Amino acid sequence: MLPLPELTAENTAFWTGGERGELMIALCDACGKAVHPPQLLCPACGSQQVAPRAMAGTGTIHTFTVNHQPWLPDMAVPFVLAVVDLDDAPGVRVTTRMIDCDPQAVRIGQRVTIAFEQSGDVWLPLWRPIAEGEAA
Amino acid sequence: MKAAITGVGMSDIGRNTGRAAMLHLAQAADRALARAGLTRADIDGIATYPGKAEGSPGMSPLGTGEVRAALGLQTRWHSAVPDGPAQMAPIMVAAMAVATGQARHVLCFRALTESSSQSAGRRASIPGAGKAQVGGWLSWLVPVGAMSASNWAGWMAQRYFHEFGMTREHLGMVAVGQRQFAQANPMAVMQKPLTMDDYLAARMISQPLGLFDCDIPIDGAAVVIVSAADAARDCRLPPLRIEAMGSALRSAETWDQRADLTTMGAHDAGADLWARTSVTPQDVDVLALYDGFSIFVPLWLEALGFCGHGEAKDFIAAGHIGPGGRYPVNTGGGQLSGGRLHGFGLLHEACLQLWGEADGRQVADARTAVCGMGGGFIAGAMLLQRD
Numbered sequence: 001m002l003p004l005p006e007l008t009a010e011n012t013a014f015w016t017g018g019e020r021g022e023l024m025i026a027l028c029d030a031c032g033k034a035v036h037p038p039q040l041l042c043p044a045c046g047s048q049q050v051a052p053r054a055m056a057g058t059g060t061i062h063t064f065t066v067n068h069q070p071w072l073p074d075m076a077v078p079f080v081l082a083v084v085d086l087d088d089a090p091g092v093r094v095t096t097r098m099i100d101c102d103p104q105a106v107r108i109g110q111r112v113t114i115a116f117e118q119s120g121d122v123w124l125p126l127w128r129p130i131a132e133g134e135a136a
Numbered sequence: 137m138k139a140a141i142t143g144v145g146m147s148d149i150g151r152n153t154g155r156a157a158m159l160h161l162a163q164a165a166d167r168a169l170a171r172a173g174l175t176r177a178d179i180d181g182i183a184t185y186p187g188k189a190e191g192s193p194g195m196s197p198l199g200t201g202e203v204r205a206a207l208g209l210q211t212r213w214h215s216a217v218p219d220g221p222a223q224m225a226p227i228m229v230a231a232m233a234v235a236t237g238q239a240r241h242v243l244c245f246r247a248l249t250e251s252s253s254q255s256a257g258r259r260a261s262i263p264g265a266g267k268a269q270v271g272g273w274l275s276w277l278v279p280v281g282a283m284s285a286s287n288w289a290g291w292m293a294q295r296y297f298h299e300f301g302m303t304r305e306h307l308g309m310v311a312v313g314q315r316q317f318a319q320a321n322p323m324a325v326m327q328k329p330l331t332m333d334d335y336l337a338a339r340m341i342s343q344p345l346g347l348f349d350c351d352i353p354i355d356g357a358a359v360v361i362v363s364a365a366d367a368a369r370d371c372r373l374p375p376l377r378i379e380a381m382g383s384a385l386r387s388a389e390t391w392d393q394r395a396d397l398t399t400m401g402a403h404d405a406g407a408d409l410w411a412r413t414s415v416t417p418q419d420v421d422v423l424a425l426y427d428g429f430s431i432f433v434p435l436w437l438e439a440l441g442f443c444g445h446g447e448a449k450d451f452i453a454a455g456h457i458g459p460g461g462r463y464p465v466n467t468g469g470g471q472l473s474g475g476r477l478h479g480f481g482l483l484h485e486a487c488l489q490l491w492g493e494a495d496g497r498q499v500a501d502a503r504t505a506v507c508g509m510g511g512g513f514i515a516g517a518m519l520l521q522r523d
């Protein structure tokens with residue numbers, strides 16, 4: 001099993017929002033900047049009013065890799081790890097595995113939507129392709 | 137600059153050597169001291185990266201304390217730098233230490249036994265493996281399955297391919313060229329010929345990176361002695377003056393959030409380096425560029441201004457960086473074919489070139505070398521000159 005993230009004041013909302021099906025990204029209330037990885041201070045304006053907000057959970061693949069090497073004894077391969085530009089949080093990318101996809105059909109620019117999978121006390125985000133014509 | 141490199145040494149590195157890290161370290165230290173014409177009694181400072189790392193078997197088995205004890209060093213200054221300008225950090229802080237009078241001769245070291253550790257089934261190079269939780273920047277990678285640096289480098293390669301039309305053949309030219317250099321270096325661990333067909337036929341690790349895009353875990357150690365400028369004049373070899381260093385970093389501590397993923401921290405450090413000197417890339421004779429993964433080589437070439445952004449594939453295809461090229465990169469075989477000493481092996485080779493000791497692969501009258509260490513968000517760059 002993969003190690004889980006250590007939960008902190010900054011990142012707990014991100015890792016547990018999936019319980020409600022929500023992708024939580026920290027936004028600065030003062031200037032609107034999206035701050036990821038989340039932190040207590042806004043790097044743009046210095047405000048401490050940074051709070052997690054639910055995002056739409058959709059985005060576009062910025063880059064990806066198809067992992068073929070089993071790094072752990074029980075690791076199923078191949079799988080895709082995608083770095084995704086969020087639609088509604090400029091400058092923020094959410095990086096995770098893809099599900100429900102043909103690894104060799106994944107491409108940069110592809111549209112994806114978020115899904116979640118519980119593991120221990122966190123909900124890991126996963127990216128799933130948006131099919132042509134599917135609303136998102 | 138008030139600091140110089142006066143000696144380098146590398147142990148008899150290899151795969152699964154069965155020799156303790158400290159024995160590799162002592163051998164590398166003795167070779168570096170002999171080159172410098174110094175003895176252990178002359179060493180009054182010690183520095184390493186990252187310091188003893190208990191959680192990663194073989195990645196960094198030795199700290200400064202046990203090396204001081206084993207070699208009987210009486211130091212006035214010591215430092216281990218896990219959070220700095222990449223694997224070059226200890227050499228940089230050593231330069232600052234001698235420039236401010238904290239020490240006269242600093243022994244900088246890097247020791248690894250990743251090959252033995254992996255053979256023992258401990259998967260040394262996979263961060264977080266076997267742990268219940270990970271924190272810090274790794275917590276954004278490992279829990280979602282991005283456990284290997286090959287995944288992180290794979291993202292950069294994929295984006296670079298997409299934006300600039302690079303193909304696997306270009307990275308293959310890096311790997312094949314460095315293997316040709318390795319065949320002229322008896323210290324390199326990979327001596328078998330490598331053809332482009334071999335490269336392209338090898339199994340994928342993290343697409344688009346395959347087996348020969350990844351460096352080789354080894355057991356070994358390397359030592360670099362950094363001396364104060366006045367103390368360096370007493371050494372056996374001409375001092376290799378540290379003309380400039382670059383360690384800028386302007387993006388976050390992440391592998392995926394940098395605005396332009398076809399650049400790295402290297403681009404910040406590289407620009408910083410040239411801003412501190414009148415020397416230019418055209419003056420450079422030998423390059424030592426971090427090649428933990430082949431994709432880092434074109435990125436470092438651009439970061440250091442040897443070609444423009446997006447031009448590295450053509451620069452490589454023109455034959456500039458391989459044997460006989462105008463800007464030879466990693467002439468000892470690099471980490472791809474020489475073995476992974478986390479940048480210290482690359483710097484070791486650059487110094488041999490400047491001293492004219494690179495038998496069989498010597499670049500004629502090499503006087504200026506540039507070295508860039510690190511990948512992703514860590515980077516340090518250094519310019520060396522033999523006067």
Ligand SMILES: [Zn+2]
Binds near residue numbers: 032043046047
């Ligand atoms: Zn703000």
